[in-house]
Amino acid sequence: MKHIIRIFKFGSSLWRYYIGVGVFTILMAAMSQLQPLFTKGAIDQITKLLSGGKADIDLVALYAVLIFVTDVGQTLMSNIGGYLGDMVAVKLQRLMSQRYYEHLLTLPQAYFDSELTGKIINRMNRGINQITDFIQMVSNNFLQFIFSTIFTLIIVAIYAWPVALMLLSLYPIFIGFTIKTSGKWQSYQKKINEQLDIASGRFAESIGQIKVVKSFLREASELKYFNKRFETVVKTTRPQSRFWHKQDVLRRLVLNVIFLLVFVYIFVETAHGLYSLGTMVMLIQYAMLIRIPIFSISFVVDQAQRAVANTKDYFDAMDVRPDLTDDKNAKKLIIQSASIEFKNVVFHYPGSPLVLKQISFSLEPGMKAALVGESGQGKTTITSLILHLYAIKNGEILIDGQNINKVTQESLRESIAVVFQEPYLFSGTIRENISYGSAQATDRAIISAAKSANAHEFISKFKKGYDTEIGERGLRLSGGQKQRIAIARAILKDAPILILDEATSSLDTKSERKVQQALSRLMKGRTTLIIAHRLSTIASVDRIITIDGGIVQEIGTPEELENSGGIYAKLLNFQKIHTTAGEKRLKKYEIEAI
Numbered sequence: 203m204k205h206i207i208r209i210f211k212f213g214s215s216l217w218r219y220y221i222g223v224g225v226f227t228i229l230m231a232a233m234s235q236l237q238p239l240f241t242k243g244a245i246d247q248i249t250k251l252l253s254g255g256k257a258d259i260d261l262v263a264l265y266a267v268l269i270f271v272t273d274v275g276q277t278l279m280s281n282i283g284g285y286l287g288d289m290v291a292v293k294l295q296r297l298m299s300q301r302y303y304e305h306l307l308t309l310p311q312a313y314f315d316s317e318l319t320g321k322i323i324n325r326m327n328r329g330i331n332q333i334t335d336f337i338q339m340v341s342n343n344f345l346q347f348i349f350s351t352i353f354t355l356i357i358v359a360i361y362a363w364p365v366a367l368m369l370l371s372l373y374p375i376f377i378g379f380t381i382k383t384s385g386k387w388q389s390y391q392k393k394i395n396e397q398l399d400i401a402s403g404r405f406a407e408s409i410g411q412i413k414v415v416k417s418f419l420r421e422a423s424e425l426k427y428f429n430k431r432f433e434t435v436v437k438t439t440r441p442q443s444r445f446w447h448k449q450d451v452l453r454r455l456v457l458n459v460i461f462l463l464v465f466v467y468i469f470v471e472t473a474h475g476l477y478s479l480g481t482m483v484m485l486i487q488y489a490m491l492i493r494i495p496i497f498s499i500s501f502v503v504d505q506a507q508r509a510v511a512n513t514k515d516y517f518d519a520m521d522v523r524p525d526l527t528d529d530k531n532a533k534k535l536i537i538q539s540a541s542i543e544f545k546n547v548v549f550h551y552p553g554s555p556l557v558l559k560q561i562s563f564s565l566e567p568g569m570k571a572a573l574v575g576e577s578g579q580g581k582t583t584i585t586s587l588i589l590h591l592y593a594i595k596n597g598e599i600l601i602d603g604q605n606i607n608k609v610t611q612e613s614l615r616e617s618i619a620v621v622f623q624e625p626y627l628f629s630g631t632i633r634e635n636i637s638y639g640s641a642q643a644t645d646r647a648i649i650s651a652a653k654s655a656n657a658h659e660f661i662s663k664f665k666k667g668y669d670t671e672i673g674e675r676g677l678r679l680s681g682g683q684k685q686r687i688a689i690a691r692a693i694l695k696d697a698p699i700l701i702l703d704e705a706t707s708s709l710d711t712k713s714e715r716k717v718q719q720a721l722s723r724l725m726k727g728r729t730t731l732i733i734a735h736r737l738s739t740i741a742s743v744d745r746i747i748t749i750d751g752g753i754v755q756e757i758g759t760p761e762e763l764e765n766s767g768g769i770y771a772k773l774l775n776f777q778k779i780h781t782t783a784g785e786k787r788l789k790k791y792e793i794e795a796i
C-alpha cells in the first residue's frame with residue numbers, strides 16, 4: 203500500500219488533470235446510467251398501449267431521443283476525457299524521466315561502476331510506462347466505478363432490493379479473489395524483470411562495443427546469451443499467465459453464478475407480476491451495466507499489483523542516496539596557485555580490499571608530475587580521488603591547503619581539467635564536443651583551443667568543418683583525432699589543475715608528435731599529474747612518483763631516480779635490454795619503450 207501511495211504522490215502535481223479526467227468519466231457514467239430509465243419509460247408506455255390502455259406516443263419518441271442525446275453525450279465526454287488522459291500521461295512521463303535522470307546524475311561514481319547502463323535505462327522505461335498506465339487507468343476507472351456502483355445499487359434497490367443485495371455481494375468476492383492472486387503473480391514478475399534487465403544490459407553493452415563483438419566473432423554467442431534470458435522470461439510467463447487465468451476463470455464463474463440467481467429472480471418475479479415489463483428490462487440493463495465497474499475494480503486491483511511489481515526497481519534506484527554529497531558547510535575552493543598535497547591517503551573501493559595503503563606526496567604549483575607503477579597499483583584511482591569521485595577512508599587531499607572534502611564538488615571540479623586515456627566523446631558536432639569544456643565559449647575561443655590542440659588543421663579539412671557530426675563516441679574519427687579533440691576540450695576548460703591519462707594506443711609517429719605537442723601546450727602553467735605510458739614523457743617531468751603495494755616508493759626528479767635502484771631505474775634498464783623480455787616487463791607498468 204505504501205508503494206501505491208508513493209506512485210500517486212509522484213503524479214500529485216498533476217491533480218488538476220486527474221480531477222478533469224474524473225469529472226468527464228463521471229459525466230459519461232451518469233449518461234449511460236440514465237439509459238435504462240429511459241428504456242423502462244418507453245417500454246411501460248408501449249405495454250400500456252398494447253394492453254389497450256391510453257399512452258403518449260410522443261413520450262415514447264422523446265425517450266428514444268433522450269437515449270440518442272445521452273449516446274452523443276457519452277461520445278463527447280469520452281473523447282474529452284481521453285484527450286485529458288493523454289496529456290496527463292505525457293506530462294507524467296516527462297516528470298518521471300526528468301526526476302530519474304536528475305537523481306542518477308547526483309549518484310556517485312561507485313553506483314555506475316556496479317550497474318549496467320542498459321539496466322538503468324530499462325528500469326526507467328518499465329517504471330515510467332507502468333506508472334503512467336496505472337495512474338491513467340485509475341483516473342479513468344476509479345471515480346466512474348464509485349459513481350456507477352452507488353447510483354446503480356440505489357436505483358436497483360428502490361425497485362428490487364434482493365437484486366441489489368446479490369449484486370453487492372459480488373464486490374468483496376471479486377476483489378478478494380484478485381488480491382489473493384497478487385503475491386504469487388508478483389514473485390513471477392520479479393523473476394521476469396530480472397531477466398529483462400540482464401538482457402537489455404547486455405544488449406546495450408554489446409552494441410556499445412560492437413567492434414569487440416565482431417572482431418572476436420561473438421555475434422552468435424551474444425545472441426544466444428540474449429535469447430536465453432528471453433527463454434527464461436517465456437518459461438516464467440507460462441505458469442504466471444496460466445495461474446492468473448485460472449484464477450480469472452474462477453472469479454468469473456462466481457460472477458456468472460450470481461448473475462444466474464439475479465436473472466432467475468427477476469424473470470420469476472416478473473412472471474409473478476411483481477415487476478412491470480419495463481422494470482424487468484431496466485433491472486436487466488442495470489445488472490449488465492454493473493458488470494463494468496466490477497470488472498474495472500478488479501482490473502484496478504490487478505494493475506495496482508503490476509504497478510507495484512514493475513516499479514520496484516525504479517523506486518529502488520530513486521532510493522539510492524548519494525553518499526558523496528557536499529558537506530553542509532562546504533565552501534568554494536579558492537585556487538591561488540594550484541598546489542596539490544596527498545597526506546597519508548588510505549582508500550579502497552566499496553567492498554574491495556585496500557588499494558592505497560598510505561599515499562603522501564605534494565606537487566608545487568605549476569609542477570608536472572608523473573605517476574608510475576605497475577598496472578593495477580592505483581594510478582587511475584589517485585586521479586579519481588583528486589576529482590572527489592570517491593570518498594577516501596583516511597588521510598587528507600589538499601588543494602592550496604584546502605581539504606577537498608570540505609569544499610563544494612562543483613568548485614573542485616571546475617578547477618580540474620581531465621584528458622582521459624580513452625577520449626570519450628559525444629555524438630554531435632565537433633564544435634559541440636570541444637565546447638563541452640566550456641558551454642559559453644565563443645567560436646573564436648573554440649577555434650583557438652583547436653589550434654593549440656593541433657586539431658584545427660584536420661577539422662578544417664572536413665567539408666563541414668566544425669559542424670561535422672562525429673557519431674556516438676567519436677567513432678568516425680581516428681584515435682589521434684579523437685585525442686586532439688579531447689585535448690581541445692580540456693584547453694577550453696582552462697582549469698589550473700590538469701589530470702592527464704596518457705593514451706596507450708600507439709599512434710603513428712606523425713599524429714603522436716602532434717598529440718604530444720598539443721599536450722605540452724596544455725600543460726604549460728598548470729599543475730599537472732600525468733599517468734605516463736611512455737618513458738619519454740616520464741623523462742620530461744619535474745617529479746616522478748612511483749607507487750608500489752599501495753604506498754609511495756620514491757619521489758624525485760628523473761635525474762635523481764635514474765640510478766636509485768627504484769622502479770624508474772628498473773624501467774630504464776628494461777628499455778636498455780631492447781629485447782622482447784624487456785618490453786614485456788615495461789608492459790607490466792603500462793609503459794611503451796619510446
Ligand code: ADP
Nearest residue numbers: 315551554557576577578579580581582583584
Ligand atoms: P592503475 O590505474 O594503476 O592500473 P587502478 O587505479 O585502475 O590501477 O586500479 C587499482 C586497483 O583498484 C585495481 O586492483 C583494480 O582492480 C581496483 N579497482 C579499480 N576500479 C575499481 C572499482 N570501480 N571498483 C572496485 N575496484 C576497482
Ligand code: MG
Nearest residue numbers: 578581582583
Ligand atoms: Mg589506469
